[in-house]
Amino acid sequence: MKDIKKIVLEKINEAKSLLQLQEIRIEYLSKKGLVNDLMKKISKLDKSEIKSYGQEINNLKQFINEKIKSKQDEIKNKELDLQLEKEKIDIHLDKDVLSNANKHILNKVIEDVEDFFLFKGYEIAEGPELETDLYNFEMMNLSKGHPAREMQDSFYVDAENLLRTHTSPVQAREMIKKKSKKLAIICPGKVYRRDNDDPTHSHQFMQIEGLVVDENINFANLKSTLIELINHIFGKERNVRMRPSYFPFTEPSVEVDVSLIKENGDENYIEVLGAGMVHPRVLDMAGYNPDKFSGFAFGIGVERIAILKYKIDDIRNFYINDLRFLNQFKGDN
Ligand code: FA5
Numbered sequence: 209m210k211d212i213k214k215i216v217l218e219k220i221n222e223a224k225s226l227l228q229l230q231e232i233r234i235e236y237l238s239k240k241g242l243v244n245d246l247m248k249k250i251s252k253l254d255k256s257e258i259k260s261y262g263q264e265i266n267n268l269k270q271f272i273n274e275k276i277k278s279k280q281d282e283i284k285n286k287e288l289d290l291q292l293e294k295e296k297i298d299i300h301l302d303k304d305v306l307s308n309a310n311k312h313i314l315n316k317v318i319e320d321v322e323d324f325f326l327f328k329g330y331e332i333a334e335g336p337e338l339e340t341d342l343y344n345f346e347m348m349n350l351s352k353g354h355p356a357r358e359m360q361d362s363f364y365v366d367a368e369n370l371l372r373t374h375t376s377p378v379q380a381r382e383m384i385k386k387k388s389k390k391l392a393i394i395c396p397g398k399v400y401r402r403d404n405d406d407p408t409h410s411h412q413f414m415q416i417e418g419l420v421v422d423e424n425i426n427f428a429n430l431k432s433t434l435i436e437l438i439n440h441i442f443g444k445e446r447n448v449r450m451r452p453s454y455f456p457f458t459e460p461s462v463e464v465d466v467s468l469i470k471e472n473g474d475e476n477y478i479e480v481l482g483a484g485m486v487h488p489r490v491l492d493m494a495g496y497n498p499d500k501f502s503g504f505a506f507g508i509g510v511e512r513i514a515i516l517k518y519k520i521d522d523i524r525n526f527y528i529n530d531l532r533f534l535n536q537f538k539g540d541n
Pocket of ligand 1: 373374375376401403408409410411412413415455458461479480481482483484505506507508509510511512523
């Protein structure tokens with residue numbers, strides 16, 4: 209019996225599948241199996257030997273059953289592990305997808321301008337996109353019925369609220385917050401106008417407002433700040449044009465154009481910002497004494513800067529999420 213146990217144990221240990229185990233079971237424990245054959249010999253034995261022989265056979269049967277059962281469990285667990293390994297779901301994002309991600313060029317422009325002004329000590333301010341008539345127009349010296357309101361066709365929500373047409377209302381909001389203390393802020397954000405879309409105009413675009421108020425601010429401060437900014441953004445190879453202009457909230461006022469050399473060599477100018485010395489009435493309405501304080505302000509068109517910097521032929525390209533357009537500006541985040 210000992211030999212049989214040894215042989216069957218070796219076979220069970222070597223078995224690699226449930227099928228092989230089943231074959232061993234048939235060989236030893238089925239009706240025509242070895243254990244049954246041994247059982248049949250019982251009739252030829254002496255009465256005195258029957259009991260112990262029967263016990264040995266039962267013992268062998270139990271031994272084989274137990275070993276097959278534990279090997280079965282072992283094989284099943286291995287198979288389960290293999291299956292789990294195969295079905296494992298990797299919940300991490302593909303690293304290739306991540307390396308494809310890229311900042312939108314409008315965000316790059318905003319961050320570049322922010323870096324320039326943060327270095328000079330300006331603070332970044334924010335204002336609401338749904339603005340009141342009071343801040344969008346009246347505090348900017350555009351009283352109700354002022355003809356210059358028509359320069360910025362507007363989306364009114366009701367008689368007193370509209371989507372802001374420019375970032376300038378942040379000027380008044382920040383001056384009121386600062387309660388007659390000197391300030392230097394910029395404010396990037398979305399603005400909305402009922403403009404007809406064309407290659408350089410959109411009904412929704414972005415501006416970066418700037419405002420500096422102190423005791424001795426003059427036009428030279430404004431001009432040097434703007435020239436320095438444009439050199440920072442474009443390098444020195446672009447020509448800059450400063451034209452007299454009109455805004456009800458600045459006096460004097462200017463508009464600034466930057467040159468773009470076309471492929472045929474022609475030079476084209478695109479307007480990038482409006483600016484000027486803060487109008488005394490705007491200072492006064494926001495609680496600043498215009499006899500003591502002066503200031504300059506500007507409003508930069510973010511898309512226009514991107515159009516010039518990256519030589520984009522149509523402003524609508526920024527918003528349509530076409531990867532063929534966006535992927536041209538991959539890298540240098
Ligand atoms: C203004 O919005 C003034 N608030 C700017 C300002 C601020 C002047 C502070 C003085 C002091 P204007 O409407 O010109 O001005 O717009 C400013 C800039 O926004 C333009 O120079 C242009 O670069 C950009 N811009 C204007 N309209 C559009 C448009 N429809 N689509 C894209 N960019 C535009």
